[in-house]
Amino acid sequence: MAREVTHRYIDPLAQVWIGAARRIGLRVVRTPDAYAATDGRGTLAIATDTELDADDSLAQMIFHELCHSLVEGEDAFRRADWGMDNTGPDHDWREHACLRVQWLLTGRHGLRGVFAPTTDFRAFWDTLSGDVLADRTDPSVQAAIVALRRSAHPPWAPALGEALAASARIAADAAKFAAPTADARPLWITVGAPPAPHPSGLPTGAGAGTCGTCAWRFEQRGASRCRQADGRVDPAWPACERFEAALDCQTCGACCRAAYHSVEVSRRDPAVAAHPELVVDRGHYLEIRRSGDRCAALHGGTVEDGRTTRYHCAIYDDRPRTCRDFTLGGAHCLTARRRVGLTL
Numbered sequence: 001m002a003r004e005v006t007h008r009y010i011d012p013l014a015q016v017w018i019g020a021a022r023r024i025g026l027r028v029v030r031t032p033d034a035y036a037a038t039d040g041r042g043t044l045a046i047a048t049d050t051e052l053d054a055d056d057s058l059a060q061m062i063f064h065e066l067c068h069s070l071v072e073g074e075d076a077f078r079r080a081d082w083g084m085d086n087t088g089p090d091h092d093w094r095e096h097a098c099l100r101v102q103w104l105l106t107g108r109h110g111l112r113g114v115f116a117p118t119t120d121f122r123a124f125w126d127t128l129s130g131d132v133l134a135d136r137t138d139p140s141v142q143a144a145i146v147a148l149r150r151s152a153h154p155p156w157a158p159a160l161g162e163a164l165a166a167s168a169r170i171a172a173d174a175a176k177f178a179a180p181t182a183d184a185r186p187l188w189i190t191v192g193a194p195p196a197p198h199p200s201g202l203p204t205g206a207g208a209g210t211c212g213t214c215a216w217r218f219e220q221r222g223a224s225r226c227r228q229a230d231g232r233v234d235p236a237w238p239a240c241e242r243f244e245a246a247l248d249c250q251t252c253g254a255c256c257r258a259a260y261h262s263v264e265v266s267r268r269d270p271a272v273a274a275h276p277e278l279v280v281d282r283g284h285y286l287e288i289r290r291s292g293d294r295c296a297a298l299h300g301g302t303v304e305d306g307r308t309t310r311y312h313c314a315i316y317d318d319r320p321r322t323c324r325d326f327t328l329g330g331a332h333c334l335t336a337r338r339r340v341g342l343t344l
Protein backbone atom coordinates (compact mmCIF):
# COMPACT_ATOMS: atom_id res chain seq x y z
CA MET A 1 0.00 0.00 0.00
CA ALA A 2 1.35 3.43 -0.94
CA ARG A 3 2.47 5.46 2.02
CA GLU A 4 0.40 8.54 2.65
CA VAL A 5 2.68 11.59 2.72
CA THR A 6 1.32 14.01 5.28
CA HIS A 7 4.16 16.52 5.65
CA ARG A 8 6.57 18.30 3.40
CA TYR A 9 10.19 19.15 4.11
CA ILE A 10 10.94 22.87 3.89
CA ASP A 11 14.43 24.30 4.27
CA PRO A 12 14.57 25.78 7.80
CA LEU A 13 15.75 29.24 6.67
CA ALA A 14 13.05 29.29 3.99
CA GLN A 15 10.50 28.28 6.62
CA VAL A 16 11.56 31.15 8.87
CA TRP A 17 11.22 33.73 6.11
CA ILE A 18 8.00 32.39 4.61
CA GLY A 19 6.55 32.62 8.11
CA ALA A 20 8.01 36.09 8.71
CA ALA A 21 6.58 37.31 5.40
CA ARG A 22 3.19 35.89 6.32
CA ARG A 23 3.24 37.65 9.69
CA ILE A 24 4.20 40.91 7.95
CA GLY A 25 1.39 40.52 5.42
CA LEU A 26 2.81 38.70 2.37
CA ARG A 27 2.03 35.29 0.94
CA VAL A 28 5.10 33.84 -0.76
CA VAL A 29 4.69 31.87 -4.00
CA ARG A 30 7.34 30.53 -6.36
CA THR A 31 7.34 31.31 -10.06
CA PRO A 32 9.54 30.59 -13.07
CA ASP A 33 8.30 33.84 -14.66
CA ALA A 34 9.92 36.55 -12.54
CA TYR A 35 12.92 36.99 -10.28
CA ALA A 36 10.94 38.75 -7.59
CA ALA A 37 7.62 40.55 -7.89
CA THR A 38 4.79 41.76 -5.70
CA ASP A 39 1.25 42.21 -7.00
CA GLY A 40 0.14 44.89 -4.54
CA ARG A 41 -2.48 42.51 -3.18
CA GLY A 42 -0.38 40.61 -0.68
CA THR A 43 1.47 38.14 -2.89
CA LEU A 44 5.24 38.03 -3.18
CA ALA A 45 6.41 35.87 -6.09
CA ILE A 46 9.99 34.63 -5.95
CA ALA A 47 11.79 32.73 -8.68
CA THR A 48 12.01 28.98 -8.35
CA ASP A 49 15.31 27.58 -7.06
CA THR A 50 16.49 26.65 -10.56
CA GLU A 51 16.35 30.35 -11.52
CA LEU A 52 18.39 31.52 -8.54
CA ASP A 53 22.18 31.72 -8.39
CA ALA A 54 23.88 28.95 -6.44
CA ASP A 55 24.73 31.32 -3.60
CA ASP A 56 21.19 32.67 -3.35
CA SER A 57 18.28 31.40 -1.29
CA LEU A 58 14.58 31.90 -0.89
CA ALA A 59 15.31 33.31 2.56
CA GLN A 60 17.63 35.99 1.18
CA MET A 61 15.18 36.86 -1.58
CA ILE A 62 12.30 37.31 0.87
CA PHE A 63 14.47 39.31 3.24
CA HIS A 64 15.66 41.53 0.38
CA GLU A 65 12.07 42.25 -0.65
CA LEU A 66 11.15 43.05 2.95
CA CYS A 67 14.04 45.54 3.00
CA HIS A 68 12.48 47.13 -0.11
CA SER A 69 9.18 47.35 1.75
CA LEU A 70 10.95 49.10 4.64
CA VAL A 71 12.36 51.71 2.27
CA GLU A 72 9.11 52.24 0.36
CA GLY A 73 6.84 52.27 3.41
CA GLU A 74 3.62 50.55 4.40
CA ASP A 75 1.59 52.00 1.51
CA ALA A 76 3.88 50.15 -0.90
CA PHE A 77 2.27 46.85 0.12
CA ARG A 78 -0.65 48.00 -2.05
CA ARG A 79 1.54 48.77 -5.08
CA ALA A 80 2.88 46.19 -7.52
CA ASP A 81 6.65 45.79 -7.11
CA TRP A 82 6.50 48.28 -4.24
CA GLY A 83 5.77 50.98 -6.83
CA MET A 84 9.25 50.61 -8.34
CA ASP A 85 9.48 50.40 -12.10
CA ASN A 86 13.16 49.31 -12.20
CA THR A 87 14.04 52.31 -14.38
CA GLY A 88 14.41 56.04 -14.04
CA PRO A 89 16.59 58.30 -11.95
CA ASP A 90 14.94 57.34 -8.68
CA HIS A 91 15.58 53.66 -9.05
CA ASP A 92 19.27 53.42 -8.11
CA TRP A 93 19.12 55.30 -4.83
CA ARG A 94 16.09 53.27 -3.75
CA GLU A 95 18.01 50.05 -4.45
CA HIS A 96 21.02 51.47 -2.65
CA ALA A 97 18.85 52.38 0.34
CA CYS A 98 17.48 48.83 0.38
CA LEU A 99 20.99 47.39 0.40
CA ARG A 100 22.18 49.73 3.15
CA VAL A 101 19.27 48.48 5.27
CA GLN A 102 20.07 44.88 4.35
CA TRP A 103 23.73 45.49 5.26
CA LEU A 104 22.95 46.94 8.68
CA LEU A 105 20.26 44.45 9.68
CA THR A 106 22.33 41.42 8.66
CA GLY A 107 25.46 42.88 10.23
CA ARG A 108 23.76 42.84 13.62
CA HIS A 109 23.64 39.02 13.33
CA GLY A 110 26.79 38.05 11.45
CA LEU A 111 24.68 37.20 8.39
CA ARG A 112 26.10 39.46 5.69
CA GLY A 113 27.61 36.56 3.76
CA VAL A 114 24.55 34.33 3.98
CA PHE A 115 22.13 37.15 3.11
CA ALA A 116 24.18 38.96 0.47
CA PRO A 117 22.11 40.06 -2.54
CA THR A 118 22.84 38.57 -5.92
CA THR A 119 21.21 41.08 -8.25
CA ASP A 120 22.93 43.58 -10.55
CA PHE A 121 23.39 45.72 -7.46
CA ARG A 122 25.77 43.20 -5.89
CA ALA A 123 28.62 45.44 -7.02
CA PHE A 124 27.23 48.25 -4.86
CA TRP A 125 26.86 45.88 -1.90
CA ASP A 126 30.51 44.89 -2.27
CA THR A 127 31.55 48.53 -1.85
CA LEU A 128 29.78 48.86 1.51
CA SER A 129 31.95 49.00 4.62
CA GLY A 130 32.28 50.91 7.88
CA ASP A 131 29.51 53.39 8.68
CA VAL A 132 27.22 53.04 5.67
CA LEU A 133 25.02 55.91 6.96
CA ALA A 134 27.85 58.43 7.27
CA ASP A 135 26.97 60.57 4.24
CA ARG A 136 23.65 62.13 5.24
CA THR A 137 23.48 64.18 2.04
CA ASP A 138 22.99 60.97 0.03
CA PRO A 139 19.23 60.35 -0.55
CA SER A 140 19.79 56.61 -0.26
CA VAL A 141 21.24 57.10 3.24
CA GLN A 142 18.27 59.22 4.28
CA ALA A 143 15.85 56.63 2.93
CA ALA A 144 17.77 53.86 4.71
CA ILE A 145 17.50 55.72 8.02
CA VAL A 146 13.74 56.07 7.64
CA ALA A 147 13.55 52.38 6.73
CA LEU A 148 15.58 51.29 9.75
CA ARG A 149 13.29 53.26 12.01
CA ARG A 150 10.30 51.58 10.37
CA SER A 151 11.82 48.15 11.05
CA ALA A 152 11.13 48.63 14.75
CA HIS A 153 7.40 49.07 14.18
CA PRO A 154 4.52 46.91 12.87
CA PRO A 155 3.92 45.35 10.47
CA TRP A 156 7.66 44.55 10.31
CA ALA A 157 8.27 44.23 14.05
CA PRO A 158 8.55 41.88 15.76
CA ALA A 159 8.55 39.35 12.89
CA LEU A 160 11.55 40.74 11.02
CA GLY A 161 13.83 40.90 14.04
CA GLU A 162 12.72 37.46 15.24
CA ALA A 163 13.37 36.00 11.78
CA LEU A 164 16.88 37.48 11.71
CA ALA A 165 17.64 36.13 15.18
CA ALA A 166 16.31 32.69 14.22
CA SER A 167 18.34 32.78 11.00
CA ALA A 168 21.47 33.60 12.98
CA ARG A 169 20.93 30.59 15.24
CA ILE A 170 20.31 28.25 12.30
CA ALA A 171 23.27 29.64 10.37
CA ALA A 172 25.63 29.38 13.34
CA ASP A 173 24.72 25.73 13.83
CA ALA A 174 24.99 24.93 10.11
CA ALA A 175 28.39 26.64 10.01
CA LYS A 176 29.72 24.15 12.55
CA PHE A 177 29.16 21.37 10.01
CA ALA A 178 30.29 23.24 6.91
CA ALA A 179 33.68 22.94 5.29
CA PRO A 180 34.92 23.72 1.78
CA THR A 181 35.39 20.74 -0.49
CA ALA A 182 37.17 20.44 -3.83
CA ASP A 183 34.01 21.29 -5.75
CA ALA A 184 32.00 23.49 -3.38
CA ARG A 185 32.35 26.25 -0.83
CA PRO A 186 29.20 26.14 1.32
CA LEU A 187 27.67 29.53 1.97
CA TRP A 188 27.59 28.64 5.68
CA ILE A 189 31.34 29.19 5.98
CA THR A 190 30.64 32.92 5.56
CA VAL A 191 28.69 33.08 8.82
CA GLY A 192 30.35 35.58 11.12
CA ALA A 193 30.11 36.16 14.83
CA PRO A 194 27.61 38.87 15.71
CA PRO A 195 29.29 42.05 16.95
CA ALA A 196 29.81 42.35 20.70
CA PRO A 197 26.89 44.17 22.34
CA HIS A 198 27.40 47.91 22.69
CA PRO A 199 27.51 48.93 26.37
CA SER A 200 24.80 51.54 25.76
CA GLY A 201 22.30 48.86 24.71
CA LEU A 202 22.07 50.35 21.20
CA PRO A 203 23.21 48.29 18.18
CA THR A 204 26.97 48.18 17.81
CA GLY A 205 28.39 50.48 15.15
CA ALA A 206 30.99 49.91 12.50
CA GLY A 207 32.42 53.42 12.26
CA ALA A 208 35.72 54.61 13.63
CA GLY A 209 34.32 57.10 16.18
CA THR A 210 33.78 56.89 19.91
CA CYS A 211 31.12 58.19 22.28
CA GLY A 212 33.59 60.96 23.06
CA THR A 213 33.49 62.20 19.46
CA CYS A 214 29.75 61.67 18.95
CA ALA A 215 27.35 64.56 18.45
CA TRP A 216 24.74 62.94 20.70
CA ARG A 217 26.98 62.91 23.78
CA PHE A 218 26.59 65.82 26.16
CA GLU A 219 27.83 66.74 29.60
CA GLN A 220 25.46 66.99 32.52
CA ARG A 221 26.57 67.51 36.11
CA GLY A 222 30.07 66.32 35.30
CA ALA A 223 28.92 63.11 33.58
CA SER A 224 28.83 62.11 29.91
CA ARG A 225 25.34 61.29 28.75
CA CYS A 226 23.86 60.24 25.41
CA ARG A 227 20.64 61.63 23.92
CA GLN A 228 20.16 58.49 21.88
CA ALA A 229 20.68 55.99 24.69
CA ASP A 230 19.13 58.31 27.29
CA GLY A 231 21.77 57.30 29.80
CA ARG A 232 25.37 57.65 30.84
CA VAL A 233 28.14 56.78 28.40
CA ASP A 234 31.89 56.50 28.63
CA PRO A 235 33.63 58.76 26.08
CA ALA A 236 36.06 55.89 25.35
CA TRP A 237 33.33 53.51 24.21
CA PRO A 238 33.44 52.72 20.49
CA ALA A 239 30.68 54.07 18.24
CA CYS A 240 27.24 52.53 18.32
CA GLU A 241 25.11 52.33 15.17
CA ARG A 242 23.65 55.80 15.91
CA PHE A 243 26.99 57.58 16.10
CA GLU A 244 27.18 60.90 14.27
CA ALA A 245 30.44 62.75 14.12
CA ALA A 246 29.04 66.24 13.79
CA LEU A 247 25.71 67.87 13.12
CA ASP A 248 25.71 70.35 10.29
CA CYS A 249 22.64 72.59 10.13
CA GLN A 250 23.36 73.42 6.50
CA THR A 251 22.93 69.79 5.47
CA CYS A 252 19.92 69.37 7.77
CA GLY A 253 17.42 72.22 8.07
CA ALA A 254 15.07 69.77 9.81
CA CYS A 255 13.80 72.19 12.43
CA CYS A 256 13.05 74.77 9.73
CA ARG A 257 11.20 72.40 7.43
CA ALA A 258 8.94 69.35 7.75
CA ALA A 259 9.91 68.40 11.32
CA TYR A 260 7.81 71.22 12.77
CA HIS A 261 4.71 72.82 11.29
CA SER A 262 5.05 76.30 12.68
CA VAL A 263 7.62 78.83 13.90
CA GLU A 264 5.72 81.01 16.35
CA VAL A 265 7.08 84.49 17.13
CA SER A 266 6.22 87.01 19.78
CA ARG A 267 4.76 90.35 18.69
CA ARG A 268 7.75 92.04 20.37
CA ASP A 269 10.32 89.93 18.49
CA PRO A 270 12.59 92.24 16.41
CA ALA A 271 12.19 89.80 13.50
CA VAL A 272 8.56 90.93 13.15
CA ALA A 273 9.54 94.54 12.40
CA ALA A 274 12.58 93.54 10.36
CA HIS A 275 10.73 91.11 8.08
CA PRO A 276 6.98 91.84 8.14
CA GLU A 277 6.64 90.16 4.73
CA LEU A 278 7.45 86.86 6.44
CA VAL A 279 5.02 87.19 9.33
CA VAL A 280 1.48 85.81 9.36
CA ASP A 281 -0.97 87.03 12.00
CA ARG A 282 -3.11 84.13 13.23
CA GLY A 283 -5.10 86.36 15.59
CA HIS A 284 -3.97 85.03 18.95
CA TYR A 285 -0.40 84.38 17.75
CA LEU A 286 2.10 85.25 14.99
CA GLU A 287 4.07 82.78 12.97
CA ILE A 288 6.64 82.81 10.17
CA ARG A 289 5.07 82.21 6.77
CA ARG A 290 5.42 78.71 5.32
CA SER A 291 6.42 77.79 1.80
CA GLY A 292 5.16 74.28 1.24
CA ASP A 293 6.33 72.20 4.22
CA ARG A 294 9.08 74.60 5.25
CA CYS A 295 9.70 78.04 6.70
CA ALA A 296 9.59 80.59 3.87
CA ALA A 297 12.97 81.97 4.98
CA LEU A 298 14.70 78.62 4.46
CA HIS A 299 16.50 78.25 1.15
CA GLY A 300 18.40 75.33 -0.40
CA GLY A 301 17.75 71.64 0.02
CA THR A 302 17.14 70.79 -3.61
CA VAL A 303 18.57 67.56 -4.99
CA GLU A 304 21.21 68.20 -7.64
CA ASP A 305 23.44 65.49 -9.10
CA GLY A 306 22.12 63.04 -6.51
CA ARG A 307 23.06 65.28 -3.57
CA THR A 308 20.98 67.60 -1.41
CA THR A 309 22.19 71.19 -1.71
CA ARG A 310 23.04 73.08 1.46
CA TYR A 311 20.30 74.84 3.41
CA HIS A 312 20.54 78.40 4.60
CA CYS A 313 18.29 80.86 6.39
CA ALA A 314 17.68 84.07 4.43
CA ILE A 315 17.20 86.07 7.66
CA TYR A 316 19.75 84.27 9.82
CA ASP A 317 21.16 87.39 11.49
CA ASP A 318 17.61 88.60 12.25
CA ARG A 319 16.09 85.21 13.01
CA PRO A 320 13.38 85.10 15.69
CA ARG A 321 13.99 84.14 19.31
CA THR A 322 12.30 80.75 18.72
CA CYS A 323 15.05 79.86 16.25
CA ARG A 324 17.87 81.32 18.37
CA ASP A 325 16.76 79.21 21.33
CA PHE A 326 16.80 75.97 19.35
CA THR A 327 19.82 73.96 20.55
CA LEU A 328 22.03 72.10 18.12
CA GLY A 329 22.31 68.55 19.44
CA GLY A 330 19.48 69.06 21.92
CA ALA A 331 16.46 66.81 22.44
CA HIS A 332 14.31 68.81 19.97
CA CYS A 333 17.13 68.68 17.41
CA LEU A 334 17.19 64.88 17.73
CA THR A 335 13.40 64.75 17.29
CA ALA A 336 13.55 67.05 14.27
CA ARG A 337 16.29 65.09 12.56
CA ARG A 338 14.46 61.83 13.17
CA ARG A 339 11.26 63.25 11.71
CA VAL A 340 12.94 64.09 8.42
CA GLY A 341 14.98 60.88 8.29
CA LEU A 342 18.43 62.28 8.96
CA THR A 343 19.07 60.53 12.24
CA LEU A 344 18.35 57.06 13.51
Ligand code: SF4
Pocket residue numbers: 200202210211212214215216217225226227228229233237238239240241242243244
Ligand atom coordinates in the same frame (compact mmCIF):
# COMPACT_ATOMS: atom_id res chain seq x y z
S1 SF4 B 1 24.76 57.72 20.01
FE1 SF4 B 1 26.90 58.41 20.24
S2 SF4 B 1 27.17 58.88 22.43
FE2 SF4 B 1 25.32 57.62 22.19
S3 SF4 B 1 26.02 55.52 22.57
FE3 SF4 B 1 26.05 55.90 20.33
S4 SF4 B 1 28.16 56.57 19.88
FE4 SF4 B 1 27.85 56.75 22.12
Ligand code: SF4
Pocket residue numbers: 247248249250252253254255256326327328329332333334336337
Ligand atom coordinates in the same frame (compact mmCIF):
# COMPACT_ATOMS: atom_id res chain seq x y z
S1 SF4 C 1 17.51 70.05 13.58
FE1 SF4 C 1 19.46 70.39 14.65
S2 SF4 C 1 21.09 70.01 13.11
FE2 SF4 C 1 19.13 70.25 12.02
S3 SF4 C 1 19.08 72.44 11.39
FE3 SF4 C 1 17.97 72.24 13.35
S4 SF4 C 1 19.52 72.63 14.96
FE4 SF4 C 1 20.63 72.20 13.04
